[in-house]
Amino acid sequence: MKKEELIQKAYEIAVERYAAIGVDVNKALEDLQKISLSLHCWQADDVTGFESAGELTGGIQATGNYPGKARNIEELRQDVLKAASYIPGTHRLNLHEIYGDFGGQFVDRDQVTPEHFESWMQWAAEHNMKLDFNSTSFSHPKSGNLSLSNPDKSIRDFWIEHTKRCRAIAEEMGKRQGDPCIMNLWIHDGSKDITVNRMKYRALLKDSLDQIFATEYKNMRDCIESKVFGIGLESYTVGSNDFYIGYGATRNKIVTLDTGHFHPTESVADKISSLLLFIPEIMLHVSRPVRWDSDHVTIMNDDTLDLCKEIVRCDALNKVHIGLDYFDASINRIGAYVIGSRATQKCLMQALLEPLAKLREYEANDQLFERLALLEESKSLPWNAVWDMFCLKNSVPVGEDFIVEIQKYEADVTSKR
Numbered sequence: 001m002k003k004e005e006l007i008q009k010a011y012e013i014a015v016e017r018y019a020a021i022g023v024d025v026n027k028a029l030e031d032l033q034k035i036s037l038s039l040h041c042w043q044a045d046d047v048t049g050f051e052s053a054g055e056l057t058g059g060i061q062a063t064g065n066y067p068g069k070a071r072n073i074e075e076l077r078q079d080v081l082k083a084a085s086y087i088p089g090t091h092r093l094n095l096h097e098i099y100g101d102f103g104g105q106f107v108d109r110d111q112v113t114p115e116h117f118e119s120w121m122q123w124a125a126e127h128n129m130k131l132d133f134n135s136t137s138f139s140h141p142k143s144g145n146l147s148l149s150n151p152d153k154s155i156r157d158f159w160i161e162h163t164k165r166c167r168a169i170a171e172e173m174g175k176r177q178g179d180p181c182i183m184n185l186w187i188h189d190g191s192k193d194i195t196v197n198r199m200k201y202r203a204l205l206k207d208s209l210d211q212i213f214a215t216e217y218k219n220m221r222d223c224i225e226s227k228v229f230g231i232g233l234e235s236y237t238v239g240s241n242d243f244y245i246g247y248g249a250t251r252n253k254i255v256t257l258d259t260g261h262f263h264p265t266e267s268v269a270d271k272i273s274s275l276l277l278f279i280p281e282i283m284l285h286v287s288r289p290v291r292w293d294s295d296h297v298t299i300m301n302d303d304t305l306d307l308c309k310e311i312v313r314c315d316a317l318n319k320v321h322i323g324l325d326y327f328d329a330s331i332n333r334i335g336a337y338v339i340g341s342r343a344t345q346k347c348l349m350q351a352l353l354e355p356l357a358k359l360r361e362y363e364a365n366d367q368l369f370e371r372l373a374l375l376e377e378s379k380s381l382p383w384n385a386v387w388d389m390f391c392l393k394n395s396v397p398v399g400e401d402f403i404v405e406i407q408k409y410e411a412d413v414t415s416k417r
């Protein structure tokens with residue numbers, strides 16, 4: 001039997017199996033088709049960008065030196081398109097400011113304009129890819145330990161100007177693509193050792209943000225991202241979780257939850273329902289922390305599954321933007337994109353196939369053994385037959401077939417860099 005026929009047969013059996021517990025597989029497929037992931041451009045080149053080839057700072061690290069990383073804008077675009085060709089569905093690209101098309105010139109962060117992203121906007125339109133954006137506070141001589149919360153007004157003003165300009169760029173991207181560009185703001189600001197000025201730096205950050213967000217835009221949306229700590233900044237993070245939840249709730253801003261930015265046993269999934277009662281939307285940075293915010297490639301683990309299930313259980317697919325954020329420099333980088341994106345989609349698929357009505361009925365009736373039993377059984381329902389059909393319908397490799405394709409691209413392209 002041909003592979004397509006096998007997939008079709010397994011799919012039909014899965015449809016019947018799910019129907020028996022009240023799950024509409026077609027609806028799940030339609031819903032998954034509508035979810036665009038925001039692919040982070042920085043997996044392709046270990047967060048280097050095109051401003052200068054300086055050191056990566058800001059308490060983040062890309063470890064490993066697998067050959068073949070993208071060295072310029074053309075290579076990065078080629079790699080992103082290659083990766084996207086193995087990911088079912090239509091996806092977005094998330095750019096950092098340091099990935100501008102600077103034409104070989106040094107353009108300082110307080111000088112950047114939408115023109116530096118003109119070629120990106122054209123490229124994205126040609127490839128039916130919408131753009132998201134990030135200001136970049138790290139890897140710059142003025143980054144230090146404090147940017148928007150720096151007591152030195154000249155440094156603070158430099159970063160305020162940078163972030164304002166980034167919002168203007170995001171606005172232009174959103175206008176051009178006819179869909180809001182989501183702009184994330186993450187700054188590394190913090191202290192390696194004990195500080196006796198916690199309030200002071202947070203008050204400065206609050207004031208800087210108020211200045212940055214004073215301009216109202218129609219085509220971009222702001223989101224703000226907290227973190228527990230960065231390497232070298234272990235004792236204090238100005239933009240903590242509490243800080244940004246307070247800021248987001250009082251200023252109606254999207255809050256970004258990076259799955260690597262919490263204490264290791266803290267459930268990010270549990271935050272969805274609480275946050276959505278007080279803030280408009282959530283941006284996710286799906287990652288895989290191994291002992292710290294190590295940014296390993298996302299896999300189909302319990303954390304990601306729980307997160308996706310919570311989004312669906314909260315009926316929040318239209319309020320949660322799903323971006324990826326990891327940068328593993330120790331394996332094939334195109335493979336890293338494909339593994340992490342498909343893993344996230346597999347988790348979403350399982351979430352969409354959960355027999356939620358039946359589970360809720362059990363819970364309402366206080367049938368707690370039955371609820372747990374069905375939760376357990378649903379883990380081994382044939383969701384993968386539905387996933388295979390999703391890949392087939394989207395004309396991307398089914399199962400592990402993408403491995404050989406990526407090996408070929410490595411042999412023909414990235415190994416020659």
Ligand SMILES: C[C@H](O)[C@H](O)[C@@H](O)C(=O)CO
Nearest residue numbers: 042047060134186258325
């Ligand atoms: C490069 C990104 O801005 C960065 O990963 C940020 O989102 C983050 O998560 C820092 O730890």
Ligand SMILES: [Mn+2]
Nearest residue numbers: 225258285325
């Ligand atoms: Mn992040």
